[in-house]
Amino acid sequence: MLVNKIMTPLSVSLRPEQPAAEAWQLIRQHKITGLPVLSPNEEIIGMVTRNDLIEWGAKVFEQNTTVADIMQSPVQTIGENDSWANAWAIHGQAFPVVNQDNRLCGFLAKTRVGCELLNKANSIQLQVDTILDSVNNGIIAIDNNGVIRLYNQAAEKMTRLPKSSAMGCHLSEVISLQGLLDVLKDGRSRKDFKLSMTYTQGNRTYLTNQSPIYENGQVVGAVAIFQDISELEFISEELDSVKQLNKKLELIIESSYDGIIITNADGMIIRANQAHERIIGIPSAKIQGQPMDYLIEKGVYTHSIVEAVLAAGEPVTVVEKDQFLITGSPVQNQEGETERIVINIRDLTELNELREQLRQTKEMSERYQDEINELRGRLLKQEGLVFNSPKMQELLQTAVRLASVDTTVLILGESGVGKDVFAKTIHNNSKRQNGPFITVNCGAIPENLLESEMFGYERGAFTGANREGKAGMFELANNGTLFLDEIGDLPISFQVKLLRAIQEKEVLRVGGSKPKPINVRILAATNRNLETMVKEGQFREDLYFRINVVPLNICPLRERKEDIIPLACTFIQKYEKKYGIRKRVSPRVYDALLNYYWPGNVRELDNMMERLLVTTADDEISVEHLPAHVFENLEDKQPEVYVKGIMPLKNAVLEVERQLISTAIKECGSANRAAQALKVDQSTIVRKISRLKQSGLAL
Template sequence: MAPMRLLDMTSYFPLLWVITDQFGQIKEESISFQELRDGLNHTEEKELTKKLCVNEKNGASFYLSGQLLRHFKMGYQNEANLQAHLFIEDPEFEAIQAELQDEKQANQELNRILEHSYDGISINTADGITLKVNNSVERFTGIPKEYFIGKSAEKLVTRGFLQESLYSRIIKTKKPATAFQGGKNGHQIVMTGSPLLNNNGEVDKIIYNIRDVSELLPYYRKFGQESLPTDAIYTSNQSPLPVLHSSAMADIHEMVNRINQIDATVLLLGETGVGKDVLAKHIHQSSPRRNGELVKVNCGAIPAELMESELFGYEAGAFSGASRYGKAGMFEMADGGILFLDEIGELALPLQVKLLQVLQDREIRRVGGSKTKRVDVRVIAATNRDLKEMAENGKFREDLYYRLNILPIRIPPLRERRADILPLAEYYINHFNAAFGMTKMLSKPLKHLLFSNRWSGNVRELANLIQRLMILSKNDELGLEDLPEEYRDSKGSENESNSLLQLTVEQAERNLLEDALRTYKTTYEIAEALQSSQATIARKMKKYGLTSTS
């Protein structure tokens, strides 16, 4: 028997070797290598042929058929046209693969934890740019969470999503910081930002935790209580118009009740914070559509590129990133109810055309769809801008303006209805006392300041200030010393020369007139009793929002 060559002997060992010519054609191969090749698909076979032809550094690794291989090549028996190739499985591959799999599972588990957190969570870069938010952030804001990605905290403040950015404080102190962000969509939001520091002690990431304290504080303050008090949180079943002391608001309430059986479009006008959304809730609850949904859309908060799909919905695969099941729009969600289009003046002109068409035809077509669908929706629009002037300047469609302006209602700013200021303050004190489990009250000097303040932010500013004082103050009686710095400055007053004495006189006048109204029916009788003229009494009653029979 002829002696066996070394090459023949190694063919029977589990070694991956092959002899090729200069074109990569296989001349000889081990049994193990042949078995490897037999199991390759077409793509993998092309990759292997490429490795056999290309000159590359010895020991280079590549992935093939579930294995990480290192490739070694050398000349064969002084044959210029032949090359010997040896492939060795990398012993670290399985460990690396297992480590990557564990890391992938850990990331998936972390994502599930983030998405199922009841509190909102936002992860930001050291530059303040949002990297990731969970679903609860969308629940608190009503804005698709994808919108926040790539946005800075400063931009979110500008757009009105945040009242205060914690970014600068955290970067400066490198310590956690907390701020009250006000109430939105029935939530009372407090945000805490915590820095993640790198090995050099610099801020690498900032993690924000966003929670609804109106749900947490009752448990905190009344530990052991089995359930929340029934009036702890403001719900849509409560009266949306808690204060109607001024004649202006009483007139608006009476008009709404008179016209609400007419299923026509309503346009709410007024400055930011006067309570347009509250009046929209009242219109919904007192209308024949009360059993349908009240769907609110903030036309100034949703980006223009998302607005069409949010209003009218989209079909499956309508655009990149769209749900494969499609999505119903706000008009479809409000079918049988009311659609509240807040900040309608911010709606882009191209969308104004489509909105006008829907209002005229009562039909919508989803983005990417070919069929129309009838919708039964009453529309309430609201704005703090002069739509008529915008229409004249070409910034708002004139035909849409007249379509919306069927039943216009102007809500006066708080400074024009001072009779509502203190009753509103007391309402919010009682409301937050119930919500937070507190027993706080306003001092007389603080009431005088509240009454005299200009309230450029109107009812929203008043409510947020009351809430802020109640959360931050250690005292049961809230006083001037509890006020933020900006409110201690007399510049916030309607008249900087208003003294405490003047305010006391005004309050005394009001109390005197209220007492007189309980006894006398007309302004003439009151004037005679108070030894004043009827014109003076009428003027004073108008100033304080009081009414009589004549």
């Protein structure tokens, strides 16, 4: 019951400077009792109601009378997610409604709240009456004068007096229940009080609980609840004897060292003792109420002893799994029908129990191993990691192992091979996975800004500095991972400062005087040969040895051709989903991709697949759509013909000719161009097409 369910959404409001007459017109036009007044910055500063305008009378229509003269200020607002009860408790007759951003979103009249609360109260009262009439217990409530105010249908049956005749009458005129009147006097409850009543059909006994009704600390009434216990009284003595018998039976069953199960004729388990729980390891409470087939499904037993006993009509003994000796005995009634089956289970040997435990342990170990392999497979195929080559599988397994230790890793490889993907994989599988992952492109930051960007600066450190200062990349990566991409592009003058931050695990902001401790794991990457740079004096040797704790060398795409087609398919699917475009890819395109050198590696393949998808007008991407540079090194290469089975040589020749001619015409657009591509005369193409048709081989 929230305010936003009953409020009037507002699309208009008032300004203080508006004429009062306009406020009157807007309130009449929108048929509401008032409108809020907003300041220039959209804050609610007042309220004008219909009553306010009426009180001003004719002055409202004078030109110099403005909304500011009439409005009530300050004004109480209410949130759209407040309850109706809160709205009713607020002083006033109308309130602006604001949203979570404290902006005006509606209007609420208190009369509307009252109507809704009244309707809800009537609905609750109806529900209460329905509930009270549906219970089997009689309920009678009186006020502090002893007059009946509540009287349900069960009370009608008990007193033999209709509700219409009892309501409004004094309790003594309806039922002799002096105890309830005493509750009014002393305010004390009376529990488990028995009441006997005589009817033409005989005596009935009721158990009644009587309690006072308090309001503001004063007794304002009393209520009595009646339960017919005549039948319970009648069978109480028999119940006591049954309890005693059942207790003895329980002691006998539980004292047995062997497991005991009792079922009905349908094989439903009624009882199982603690010994059976000890033998099979399943709580007795869990199997009670279950059929015997439940234990068969759980693998405890392989056959149903119940079915065997019902079929034989006499006790049956079987050996289960060379471990259990099971005897089932029928319990028959006077008519000779089987009503119960008592099953006795004896554990034969401790050796079999140990053998079973060993088997279960082995199965558990195999299951855990399968789960580990499955988790490893999921990890190696997470988003951004698509590969088939053994080199990449071994590299990913190494990266996952490195993730578990907090060592520095130097990721090497050509541009575009996916060094950043490996860095994220190491971070996401490390103990720092919930911490930040900050990437810094060392070659993209100007040299004069490197120190302030990496280490941050204090307030007023230099002209144009942020007034509050700024945290550097090391501080942002605290308790997480800092990925220094293209670290080989760092100026040599800054390398010594970076080395100190890594070694000392603290940074000093520009303009600061006190170092800040940091807890950061360093991952670095470069496409340059750092060893050569060290020899040439372009990279500090001590920094090189500090970051090159564990090198991870990612091979280029041309050295793992097994990954080219899976990557291409993945990129096609990604951009089909992104742009809502669907294209087929010719098999010859994949052949061309496999033979290309890929100087830009995975990044180049990604860009090429996106370009082909969005620029190709046909439904199929063919080799003619590929960029010309893909074929620069393929002039001397001839396509291979694959034969997958044995067939007559004549048929094989015809099939090859059909495929070549069909592909050439489809890609070249005409028989003449196809002949040029196949280096034969056009008449030869026409003649071969005719021969293919005669042989039943359509293009």
